[in-house]
Amino acid sequence: MIQQVHSHPNIYRIRVDLPDNPLQYLNAYVIKGVSGNLVIDTGFNRPECKRALCQGLQELDIRLQSDTSLFITHLHADHSGLVGLFAQAGCPIYMHPVDYQYLVDSEDGSTWKAAEDNFMREGMPPAEIKTQFSNQARTFSPNPHFPVNPVHDGDCLHLAGCDLQVIHTPGHTPGLCCLYLPKEEVFFTSDHILFDITPNIQVWYHMKQALQRYLESLQKVRELPAQLALPGHREGDTSIAGRIDEIVAHHDRRLAEICHLAGLYPHSTAYDIAPHMTWSMRGKQWKDFPPTQKWFALGETLAHIEYLVDHGVLCCREEQGCRHYDLVRTET
Numbered sequence: 224m225i226q227q228v229h230s231h232p233n234i235y236r237i238r239v240d241l242p243d244n245p246l247q248y249l250n251a252y253v254i255k256g257v258s259g260n261l262v263i264d265t266g267f268n269r270p271e272c273k274r275a276l277c278q279g280l281q282e283l284d285i286r287l288q289s290d291t292s293l294f295i296t297h298l299h300a301d302h303s304g305l306v307g308l309f310a311q312a313g314c315p316i317y318m319h320p321v322d323y324q325y326l327v328d329s330e331d332g333s334t335w336k337a338a339e340d341n342f343m344r345e346g347m348p349p350a351e352i353k354t355q356f357s358n359q360a361r362t363f364s365p366n367p368h369f370p371v372n373p374v375h376d377g378d379c380l381h382l383a384g385c386d387l388q389v390i391h392t393p394g395h396t397p398g399l400c401c402l403y404l405p406k407e408e409v410f411f412t413s414d415h416i417l418f419d420i421t422p423n424i425q426v427w428y429h430m431k432q433a434l435q436r437y438l439e440s441l442q443k444v445r446e447l448p449a450q451l452a453l454p455g456h457r458e459g460d461t462s463i464a465g466r467i468d469e470i471v472a473h474h475d476r477r478l479a480e481i482c483h484l485a486g487l488y489p490h491s492t493a494y495d496i497a498p499h500m501t502w503s504m505r506g507k508q509w510k511d512f513p514p515t516q517k518w519f520a521l522g523e524t525l526a527h528i529e530y531l532v533d534h535g536v537l538c539c540r541e542e543q544g545c546r547h548y549d550l551v552r553t554e555t
């Protein structure tokens with residue numbers, strides 16, 4: 224399903240459904256120029272997404288060849304999964320090198336293994352870790368062997384007849400980049416800013432303090448003039464600053480909730496704390512969460528715990544290979 228979202232330049236959204244995924248669909252954007260095109264993000268590496276993307280491109284009369292470029296905003300498989308289609312056709316591919324390296328490193332499974340070992344230390348039972356092998360982020364990930372044009376913060380790309388500014392906003396992933404059309408004030412926010420769901424913030428092994436970095440990256444774009452904001456999932460809005468303030472307030476509430484729970488349940492693991500937190504899973508209880516959602520929920524809990532430990536609010540003690548957290552008691 225395609226929808227024109229802007230004219231001069233002509234920008235279209237291809238809705239790529241993500242079956243069995245709470246995100247529901249990915250927004251792949253296409254800037255259709257006279258002498259070239261730009262596609263932003265792809266969908267998972269699975270037949271349903273490939274069909275939707277290819278059908279959308281066909282409706283727009285766009286053939287995959289060297290005058291069509293692909294910009295991958297970040298490493299997540301729902302954005303990068305179908306990069307192989309573009310690589311095979313000789314399309315130039317743009318991506319931040321940090322996220323590209325993560326894709327390469329995850330190919331032999333070592334990145335996932337490191338994450339599993341870490342989640343085990345945070346209290347996740349081995350049986351639950353095993354259920355993660357069917358995580359869509361793993362099964363529908365791209366083949367990382369593609370030539371990449373590395374992009375960095377502040378780069379100006381001239382593609383599809385447009386001047387596009389690259390804005391590096393680490394947090395949701397270490398290398399997430401938004402794109403911005405300064406003349407038209409169109410802001411492709413990817414998963415940095417979503418409007419009716421909150422972007423997931425995880426822990427990363429080569430980027431400490433993901434939540435801190437994310438909050439800084441929100442402030443970095445808060446004053447950006449935007450006539451149109453085009454997010455990676457769901458619908459967009461124009462009030463960037465207002466939405467950023469809501470997201471910041473959401474994380475403040477999460478931090479306060481964890482402090483409260485750490486006081487209530489001393490010496491807990493992150494896995495002990497996570498089930499007591501407020502999750503918007505349509506009334507489901509923790510025990511009924513799908514395995515993938517438990518994984519993301521524990522990662523999100525950990526990102527907040529990491530922030531609180533770094534700010535001296537919580538302390539961590541490792542005993543028998545398992546980390547436990549307590550409020551730091553200040554002497555009065």
Ligand SMILES: [Zn+2]
Nearest residue numbers: 297299395414
């Ligand atoms: Zn993402």
Ligand SMILES: [Zn+2]
Nearest residue numbers: 299301414455
């Ligand atoms: Zn996404």
